[in-house]
Amino acid sequence: MINNSFQKVIRERRSVRKFLPTPLKEEVIRAVLEDAQFSPSNCNTQPWDVHIVSGAKKDELVKALLDAYEKGNTSLDFTFDEKDFLGKYSRRQKAQGKAYYEALGVAREDYEERKKAAANNFKMYDAPHVALLFMPSIGDDVRVAADIGMYGQSLLLALIARGIGSVPQTVLGMYADTVREVLGVSNEMKLLFGVSFGYPDKEAPANSLRLGRDPIEESVTFHR
Structure with missing residues (x-):
């Protein structure tokens, strides 16, 4: 039996790229985080280490990140290069970029x-x-990163279920040292990505973007 409410939530989630300045109430943020805490993880290790940044601290972080961006001071804990996308992955990546700028x-x-x-x-x-x-660095980091990915999806869905918009941002992980310095986070903790969130600005052109998905045949093989 299809849970229509879940189907509605997961299909309504999209990346928001312009927000209203209205802050969320702390009890709402805590409720979202409590839902996300039920994410699965290898051996129930729950390896996510989440830092919520708001107000004056967020302003400080924005200033530091913009400065690092202008100076080209990247500091990645994990490699990333768009040139590594090949074939259908490159096609999807380029289509997203084209649609966004349009x-x-x-x-x-x-x-x-x-x-x-x-x-x-x-x-x-x-x-x-x-x-x-x-996340902590354990082994080759792949299993832990998978756990963080599952946590991230839970967080995104917990937000949209409450009418709160969000955008996962890999690019924030490209300035890990800057983020750690501003937040006072140990170098032992590795930054995978960030999720910006709040109420969407429904009038913003950036939020008119609606990306589709390829048919499941592109990514699923049935074995019988």
Whole structure:
């Protein structure tokens, strides 16, 4: 039997790239985190180390990230290069980028405006809150990263179930040292990604973007 309420939640979730400044009440944030805490993990290790940043501290973090971005001071705990995407993965990645900039009205050759749009990543798209998802380094890190991914999905769904928008941001993990320094996080904890969240600005052009999904035949093989 299909749980229509769950189907509605998971299909309504999308990446929001412009938020209203209205902060969430602390009890709402805590309720979201309590739901996400029930995420599965290998051997129930619950390896997520989550830092919720708001208010003046978020402003401090935004300033530091923008400075690091302008200076090109990246510091990745895990490798990432869009050139590594090949075949259908590259096709999907390029289609997303094209659709996003078209929604903003930014031409492909307008590098100055594209740079400004990229800088919005480090402003968390004006979201009042951001969750930074850290993890301990265990073995080759793959299993732990999978646990953090499952936690992240639970967090995203717990947010949208309450009408709260969000956007997972891999790019924040590319400035791990900057984030650790501002938040006072140990170097032993590795930053995988961040999730900015708040109430969506429904009038913003960036939020008009609606990306589809390929049919399941593209990614699922049935063995009988």
